[in-house]
Amino acid sequence: MQNSFDEKILEEADTWLKLGQSVVLATVVQTWGSSPRPTGSRMIVNEHGDFSGSVSGGCVESAVVRECLDLIQNKTKCKKIEFKVSNESAWEVGLACGGEIAVYLETIQ
Amino acid sequence: MQKEILQQVLLLKKEKKEFAIVTDLQTSLNYIYQPGTVLSDKIQLEQKKIEHAFQARTNGMLEGTELFIENYHRPIQVVIVGAVHIAQYFCEYAKHLNFEITIIDPRGYFASAKRFPDIKIINEWPNEALTKVNIDHNTALIALTHDPKIDDPAIQYALKVKCFYIGALGSKKTHENRCERLEKAGFSREITSQIHGPIGIKLGGRSAPEIALSVVSQLVSEVYKRK
Incomplete structure (x- = not known):
């Protein structure tokens, strides 16, 4: 169910921040076709590459972590990335389900 | 952010x-x-x-x-009548599903905070308890005692205020008897057919956690049907 008050990703982000970590919030902002997670799904990533939550069924999380680490290193505020149907040349970051998603990354600052 | x-x-x-x-x-x-x-x-x-x-x-x-x-948005309100074993598993499964649960059971030894940590409990008979909860068409009512003394008044109340989901525990025969009692109380067959009885989707299991899972599944599916 969408945006449950019980969902604790933002609370976890707050805990990480209080531990002095850098945190990037990744949110599914658009979906096309059969995307694995609905719009509004979230994950958080810190500078060590630890992550919590999800934006897909495990298909693109590793790429999202890498992008988030770049964001932290380059002190960039935000970025929007799109993931499309997987093919052989982009096997690692494709969506095997055939959907497309746009994920918005923003540092919490 | x-x-x-x-x-x-x-x-x-x-x-x-x-x-x-x-x-x-x-x-x-x-x-x-x-x-x-x-x-x-x-x-x-x-x-x-x-x-x-x-x-x-x-x-x-x-x-x-x-x-x-x-x-x-505010969580969907779920009122459970009967602080039984199945209700404990229900609360456990429902933790991450954005439901706001209230449990009603006049039997204090069932409805204790120890058995239901962090859940709102009303230790009264349904007729009194239900007036203390704002029950409307956005509420789901789940009757789990299969004791007509406790379940029936709650189900009658839920039918009157048109809860979007009403489920009642009990076999087909128990449910048939329940519908007959409700008919005598003035509820037509058309109205009583809205009750999910026997409660839950068919999973095949009979243990308390399995029944609780089938009830949670049915409730989630009804939430989406409503939209």
């Missing part, structure tokens, strides 16, 4: 207030929308679109803008 906004969001979530986070993807600035309030700054121009998306409970990009809206 700005840290101050995150703190505001956490507070609103804690207080279970309805709100939305609006993010400008170009600037990465976030704004909080609460129903009935006028928005400030740049996003004021999009107030109508924001209100519409909030009422429609749709997360997503606002058409023709670079604004993303994410809505937080």
Whole structure:
């Protein structure tokens, strides 16, 4: 169910921040076709590459972590990335389900 | 996201207030929308679109803008009559599903805070207890005692206020007897056919956690059917 008050990703982000970590919030902002997670799904990533939550069924999380680490290193505020149907040349970051998603990354600052 | 906004969001979530986070993807600035309030700054121009998306409970990009809206609505109220073993598993499974659960059971030894940590418990007979909960068509009522003394008044109440989901534990025969009693009390077959009895989707299991799982599954499916 969408945006449950019980969902604790933002609370976890707050805990990480209080531990002095850098945190990037990744949110599914658009979906096309059969995307694995609905719009509004979230994950958080810190500078060590630890992550919590999800934006897909495990298909693109590793790429999202890498992008988030770049964001932290380059002190960039935000970025929007799109993931499309997987093919052989982009096997690692494709969506095997055939959907497309746009994920918005923003540092919490 | 700005840290101050995150703190505001956490507070609103804690207080279970309805709100939305609006993010400008170009600037990465976030704004909080609460129903009935006028928005400030740049996003004021999009107030109508924001209100519409909030009422429609749709997360997503606002058409023709670079604004993303994410809505937080109040949890769906679930009233369980009968603080039985199945109810314990139900509460366990329902933890992450945005339900606000109230348990009613006049039997104090069943409905104890120890058995149901963090759940609202009303230790009274349904007729008194139900007046203390705001039950309406947005409420789901689950009767689990299979004791007519306790279940029947609650089911009658739920039928009258048109709860969107009414489920009652018991075999086909128990349920048939229940419907007959309700008929005598003035509820037509058409009305009693709205009750999910025997409760739950068919999983095949008979243990308490398996029945609880089948009830949670049915409830989630009914929530989406309603939309």
